[in-house]
Amino acid sequence: MSARILVNGLEARTVPADDRGLAYGDGLFETLALREGGVRFVEAHLARLARGCARLAIPMPDGGLLRTQLAAVSDGVAHGVVKIVLTRGPGPRGYAPPASPEPTLIVSCHPGEPRSGIAAPLRVRDCATPVASSPALAGLKTLNRLEQVLARAEWRDPAIGEGLMRDEAGWYAGGTASNLFVVRDGTLLTPGLGRRGVRGIMRDAVLAASARLGIASAEADLGRADLDGATEMFLTSALIGIAPVGEFDGRRLATGPVTRRLRAELALAGVGECAAPL
Numbered sequence: 001m002s003a004r005i006l007v008n009g010l011e012a013r014t015v016p017a018d019d020r021g022l023a024y025g026d027g028l029f030e031t032l033a034l035r036e037g038g039v040r041f042v043e044a045h046l047a048r049l050a051r052g053c054a055r056l057a058i059p060m061p062d063g064g065l066l067r068t069q070l071a072a073v074s075d076g077v078a079h080g081v082v083k084i085v086l087t088r089g090p091g092p093r094g095y096a097p098p099a100s101p102e103p104t105l106i107v108s109c110h111p112g113e114p115r116s117g118i119a120a121p122l123r124v125r126d127c128a129t130p131v132a133s134s135p136a137l138a139g140l141k142t143l144n145r146l147e148q149v150l151a152r153a154e155w156r157d158p159a160i161g162e163g164l165m166r167d168e169a170g171w172y173a174g175g176t177a178s179n180l181f182v183v184r185d186g187t188l189l190t191p192g193l194g195r196r197g198v199r200g201i202m203r204d205a206v207l208a209a210s211a212r213l214g215i216a217s218a219e220a221d222l223g224r225a226d227l228d229g230a231t232e233m234f235l236t237s238a239l240i241g242i243a244p245v246g247e248f249d250g251r252r253l254a255t256g257p258v259t260r261r262l263r264a265e266l267a268l269a270g271v272g273e274c275a276a277p278l
Contacts, residue, residue, distance in 0.1 A: 003108055003109060003110045003111075004072075004073040004074075004077075004108060004109045005073070005106065005107075005108040006069050006072065006073060006105075006106070006107045006108070007104065007105070007106050008104060008105055009065075009069065009105070015087075015104055015106070016090045016104075018090045018091060018092075018093075019087055019089065019090050019104055020087055020088040020089065020090070020091050020097070021085065021087025021088070021104060021143055022087075023091075024095065025142065025143040025144040025145075025146075026056075026087060026088045026097070026143070027056075027058065027085065027086050027087035027088060027103075027104075027142065027143045028049060028052040028053065028056065028058070028085075028086050028140065028141055028142055028143065029083060029084060029085045029086070029141055029142075029143060030045045030046075030048065030049050030083065030084040030141065031081060031082075031083050031237075031238055031239065032045050032070075032081070032082040032083070032084070032238060033081065033082075033114075033238050033239050034074050034077060034078075034079055034080040034081065034082050034109065035079055035114070035272055036078060036079070036272075037074075037077070037078055039070055039071075039074055039082050040238070040270065040271075041201050041205070041238065042067065042070065044201045044204065044205075045084070045201060045238075046063055046066060046067075048141065048199065048201065049084065049086065051140075052140045052141065052142070053086070055140060056088075056140070056142075057097070058086065058087075058088050058101060058103055059101060059103055061086065061103070061105050066084065066105075066107070069105075069107040070082060070084075070107060072107075073107055073108060073109035074109045077109055077111045078111075079111070079112065079113050079114055080109055080110050080111040080112050081109070081110045081112065081239065082107070082108070082109050082110075083106075083107070083108050083109075083110070084105070084106070084107055085104075085105075085106040085107075085108075085143070086103055086104070086105055086106075087103060087104040087106075087143070088101045088103060088104075089101050089102040089103045089104045090102065090104070114239070114272075114273060120246070120278070121243075121244045121245060121246025121247070121253070121255055121278070122161030122162055122235065122243050122244070122245050122246060122247075123159055123160050123161055123245075123246065123247045124160070124161060124162050124163065124164060124175070124233075124235070124245050124247065124248045124249075125154075125155060125160055125162075125163050125164070125248075125249055126163065126164055126166075126224075126249055127151040127154055127163040127164060127165050127166075127176065128151075128154060129147055129150045129151040129154065129165065130147070130165070130166060130167055130168045131147050131148075131151075131165045131166065131167050131173045131196055131197075132147065132167065132168075132196070133167045133168065133169070133195040133196050134195065134196070135194060135195050138193050138194060138195050138196055138197060139193040139197065139198065139199040140198070140199075141198050141199075147165070148165070148176045148177065151163055151165050151176045152176045152177075161243070162175040162176065162177070162178055162235055162243075163175060163176050164180060164227075164248075166223075166224075167195070167196050170223050170224065171191065171195075171196070171221045171222060171223060172191050172222045172223070172226075172227070173191055173196040173197040174191060174197050174198065174200075174235075175235050175237075177237060178200070178235040178236060178237045178240070178243075179191075179197070179198070179200040179202065179203040179235065179236045179237065180222070180233070180235060181203075181206065181233070181234050181235070181236065182222065182226060182227060182230035182232065182233045183230060183231050183232035183233070183256060183258045183259070184226060184229055184230050184231065186216065187216045187217065187218060188206075188210050188215055188216065188217040188218075188258055188262075189217070189218055189219075189220050189222060189226065190203065190206075190207070190217070190218075190219055190220075190222075191219065191220070191221070191222050192219035192220060192221060193219070200236060200237060200238070201238050202236040202237055202238055202240075202241060202242070202266075202271075203236055205236075205266060205269070205271070206236055206242065206262055206266070209262050209265040209266055209269070210262065212265065213261055213262070213265060215258060215261065215262070227248060228251070230253070231253075231254075231256055232244075232253065232254070232255070232256035232258055232259050233245040233248060233253050234255075234259050234262075240273055241263070241266060241271040241272075241273035241274040242259065242262055242263045242266060242271075242273075242274050243273075244259050244263075244278065255278050260278075262274075263275075
C-alpha cells in the first residue's frame with residue numbers, strides 16, 4: 001500500500017515552489033507511530049507542535065482539523081508511520097517572514113510493520129558530524145535536519161542501529177533520530193535541552209515513568225566520559241519506544257534493571273515495542 005498524503009486537506013504530492021519549508025526549512029514536523037489501527041500519543045504530539053508554533057510564530061492549525069486528517073490518512077491501516085509537516089507557507093524571496101503567513105499543512109501515512117528486531121540491543125556508534133548549539137531552536141523538531149542527514153550518511157553497515165551526535169563542545173545531543181539515556185551511579189541521565197537536541201515524546205514518557213517508579217533522574221550535559229562510565233544505555237523515539245544499547249563504539253553493555261523496569265512500565269502504557277522480549 002502506498003503512502004496517503006494530504007496537502008492542506010486535499011490529496012496531493014506537491015507544494016508550491018515558493019513554500020518557505022522548501023526554501024528555508026521554515027517549519028516543524030511530527031512523526032507518530034500507527035499501531036494496531038491507532039495513532040499513538042496524539043495529544044502529546046499536538047501539544048509539542050503547538051509549542052513549536054508559538055516559538056516560531058507560525059499559526060497552529062485547528063486541533064480538530066488535525067485529528068480529522070490524521071484519522072483520514074490512517075483509516076484502515078494497521079501499522080505504519082503518520083507524519084505532520086507544517087511550514088510557514090509560501091512567501092516572497094528573502095528571509096523576512098510574511099506578515100500574515102498562510103501555513104502549508106501536510107499530513108501523510110506510510111504503511112509498514114514496526115521495525116523488526118528493535119527489541120534486540122542496538123549497536124551504536126559515535127558520529128563525527130557535530131550538531132549546532134542553538135538556544136533559540138533547542139527542543140524543537142524543526143524541518144532543518146541537514147546535520148542529521150550528514151551524520152546518518154557516515155555509515156552503511158546495517159548492523160549499526162544508530163549514531164550519536166555531539167555539539168562542537170563535545171556534549172551529546174542524542175541520536176540522529178532518537179533521544180539518549182544513560183544510567184550512571186544509579187541515576188538515569190539524559191542530555192538537557194537548553195542549547196541542543198529535541199524534546200522527544202517518548203523522552204517525556206520515560207521521564208514521567210521514572211518519576212512514577214521512584215527512579216532518580218536528571219537532565220545533564222553528557223560527554224564521552226559519562227557514556228564510557230555508564231552501566232546502562234538506551235535510546236528512545238516515538239517509533240521504537242525504549243531500545244537498549246548493547247554495544248557502543250565496541251564496548252559491550254548489559255540491559256540493566258533500570259532499562260527493564262522502564263520498558264515494563266511503558267508496555268503497560270501501551271507502547272507495544274517495550275513488551276517484546278529481549
